[in-house]
Amino acid sequence: MEHTHDIICGDAASVLDRLEGGSVDLVLTDAPYLCNYRDRTGRSLKGDNSPDMVLAVFPHLYRVLKDHSYCLLFCGWNAIPQFSAAWQEAGFQTAGHIVWRKSYTSSARHLQYQHESAWLLRKGNPTPPDKPLADMQEWTYSGNRLHPTEKAVEVIAPLVRAFSKPGDVVLDPFLGSGTTAVAAALNGRQAIGIELEARYCELAKRRLAGVERFVQKKRRPAPEKIAA
Numbered sequence: 001m002e003h004t005h006d007i008i009c010g011d012a013a014s015v016l017d018r019l020e021g022g023s024v025d026l027v028l029t030d031a032p033y034l035c036n037y038r039d040r041t042g043r044s045l046k047g048d049n050s051p052d053m054v055l056a057v058f059p060h061l062y063r064v065l066k067d068h069s070y071c072l073l074f075c076g077w078n079a080i081p082q083f084s085a086a087w088q089e090a091g092f093q094t095a096g097h098i099v100w101r102k103s104y105t106s107s108a109r110h111l112q113y114q115h116e117s118a119w120l121l122r123k124g125n126p127t128p129p130d131k132p133l134a135d136m137q138e139w140t141y142s143g144n145r146l147h148p149t150e151k152a153v154e155v156i157a158p159l160v161r162a163f164s165k166p167g168d169v170v171l172d173p174f175l176g177s178g179t180t181a182v183a184a185a186l187n188g189r190q191a192i193g194i195e196l197e198a199r200y201c202e203l204a205k206r207r208l209a210g211v212e213r214f215v216q217k218k219r220r221p222a223p224e225k226i227a228a
């Protein structure tokens with residue numbers, strides 16, 4: 001089956017406003033953590049100091065999701081009160097919390113920060129996965145070469161497989177370098193990604209085009225089969 005993917009450059013809330021209600025099977029996103037992020041080389045994130053812009057997506061996410069489906073949100077511990085108020089206000093219920101243990105310390109202050117986490121939210125009562133994931137996972141470091149807070153495809157792909165089916169539409173409104181779209185495409189899902197920064201939109205489109213070439217090559221029959 002041919003899949004169509006869509007990467008849209010712009011502000012998530014404004015783009016989502018134009019998306020049809022009930023058209024998305026799974027939201028899987030890694031929003032700016034609202035923590036004034038700066039990496040060791042000084043790279044920062046657009047939107048990380050704009051809570052209103054980031055939190056404005058939740059009513060839209062609730063509307064565009066089909067009834068009885070999931071939204072997975074990577075989110076740091078620092079802005080949980082704002083995020084959880086926004087998702088509850090939009091109508092989401094909390095279904096779980098996944099923690100990835102890192103083998104290194106991302107930063108140290110009051111504690112050595114050695115984990116990453118995501119919240120599993122639900123709209124209505126989705127059918128639970130046949131084989132539920134453990135809520136403790138081992139982290140794979142992406143290397144952050146493409147984006148300052150890039151997630152590894154190895155971390156995102158199991159979430160895509162657990163919470164959506166082949167052919168489903170997977171939406172990431174804070175796409176960054178395109179990892180969610182890549183994981184979705186590799187697993188036979190359709191991807192919609194929204195990203196504010198033009199350079200990351202272009203990067204995501206290039207990564208997705210690479211995945212599509214790879215998937216099509218795998219689908220092509222071997223030469224001996226064509227000859228036969």
Ligand SMILES: C[S@@+](CC[C@H](N)C(=O)[O-])C[C@H]1O[C@@H](n2cnc3c(N)ncnc32)[C@H](O)[C@@H]1O
Pocket residue numbers: 010011012013030031032033045046047048053054147149150151152173174175176177178179180194195196197200
């Ligand atoms: C935490 S990063 C996502 C990184 C991604 N998971 C990856 O693997 O590359 C969040 C992204 O959201 C984008 N962003 C921030 N505010 C936005 C907004 N209002 N609309 C769309 N994208 C936004 C930032 O430019 C950033 O690339």
